[in-house]
Amino acid sequence: MPNSPQKYLVTIAGPTAVGKTALSIRLARDLGTEIISADSRQFFRELSIGTAKPTPEELAQAKHHFVNSHSISESYSAGDFERDALALLGELFQKYDIVIMTGGSGFYVKAVLEGLDDLPAPLPGLRESLMQKLNDSGLASLQDEIRAIDPVFADTPEIANPQRVVRALEVFHTSGMPISQFKLNNARSRPFQPINVALDRDRAELYQRIDHRMDIMLQEGLVEEAKSVIAYREHHALKTVGYREVYSYLDGEYDEKEMVRLLKQNSRRYAKRQLTWFRHQGNFEWFNPGEYDRLLAFVREQASFQ
Numbered sequence: 001m002p003n004s005p006q007k008y009l010v011t012i013a014g015p016t017a018v019g020k021t022a023l024s025i026r027l028a029r030d031l032g033t034e035i036i037s038a039d040s041r042q043f044f045r046e047l048s049i050g051t052a053k054p055t056p057e058e059l060a061q062a063k064h065h066f067v068n069s070h071s072i073s074e075s076y077s078a079g080d081f082e083r084d085a086l087a088l089l090g091e092l093f094q095k096y097d098i099v100i101m102t103g104g105s106g107f108y109v110k111a112v113l114e115g116l117d118d119l120p121a122p123l124p125g126l127r128e129s130l131m132q133k134l135n136d137s138g139l140a141s142l143q144d145e146i147r148a149i150d151p152v153f154a155d156t157p158e159i160a161n162p163q164r165v166v167r168a169l170e171v172f173h174t175s176g177m178p179i180s181q182f183k184l185n186n187a188r189s190r191p192f193q194p195i196n197v198a199l200d201r202d203r204a205e206l207y208q209r210i211d212h213r214m215d216i217m218l219q220e221g222l223v224e225e226a227k228s229v230i231a232y233r234e235h236h237a238l239k240t241v242g243y244r245e246v247y248s249y250l251d252g253e254y255d256e257k258e259m260v261r262l263l264k265q266n267s268r269r270y271a272k273r274q275l276t277w278f279r280h281q282g283n284f285e286w287f288n289p290g291e292y293d294r295l296l297a298f299v300r301e302q303a304s305f306q
Contacts, residue, residue: 009192012102014199015271017209019289024102028062038103050242082111106277115188122170150178198284
């Protein structure tokens with residue numbers, strides 16, 4: 001249906017290991033369209049194993065954008081992604097009436113769907129003070145502070161991002177309001193109608209899939225991959241679950257058995273935070289990945305075509 005007046009962006013969200021990649025590829029093939037990745041770590045060419053990046057075989061089944069698009073030597077923010085994804089969507093909507101975006105990075109998904117919140121500029125010297133506290137006392141001390149003043153923010157994946165934690169504290173100390181209370185009164189205009197889908201599984205099944213995925217990552221060389229980019233270990237993408245545990249192991253903080261235990265435990269906890277994030281948004285229709293036919297029917301109905 002090229003060149004129809006209405007365009008649709010189908011977002012497939014959900015926690016790690018739930019099955020977003022396989023389902024998105026199947027959906028893209030059935031709808032005859034392409035996929036935008038909103039996974040903030042799959043952008044980087046050097047990171048494949050620890051990011052569960054689609055395999056070459058999967059990439060060949062449906063065209064993906066923003067996979068292997070940048071180097072770990074570059075900084076690439078949610079604001080950058082918002083700008084670039086919207087520009088790409090403008091091009092894709094010349095060919096398709098419906099495009100798929102998938103990923104578990106809630107902040108990046110939100111950037112494309114709604115735009116980033118307009119937050120107050122920090123008081124002079126506040127950022128420097130918070131960064132000094134981060135360097136001196138570590139992220140945990142800032143996390144404890146944000147949990148006390150903004151439990152909603154603390155229950156999202158952003159609690160693991162030092163930059164986002166610092167920004168949340170800046171907002172609170174500048175405005176007296178938790179960052180979670182800052183919402184866009186009017187979402188920015190978008191050249192598409194969103195169709196928001198999120199995936200979930202039985203919790204025991206999801207955790208089993210996470211543990212199995214981590215075993216596969218380790219077999220495929222996760223530790224070696226982390227070593228290959230150790231020069232960039234301060235990059236945010238390498239401070240996330242799957243890499244930070246490996247670096248602590250390489251630093252001698254614990255043995256290999258403990259590394260494996262923490263990799264699995266922290267991945268399960270991350271999945272729980274992802275689920276909290278997307279449920280807190282309140283505008284996603286939830287499906288089990290096994291309900292593909294029902295999900296496809298929902299998308300077709302929302303897009304008003306068969």
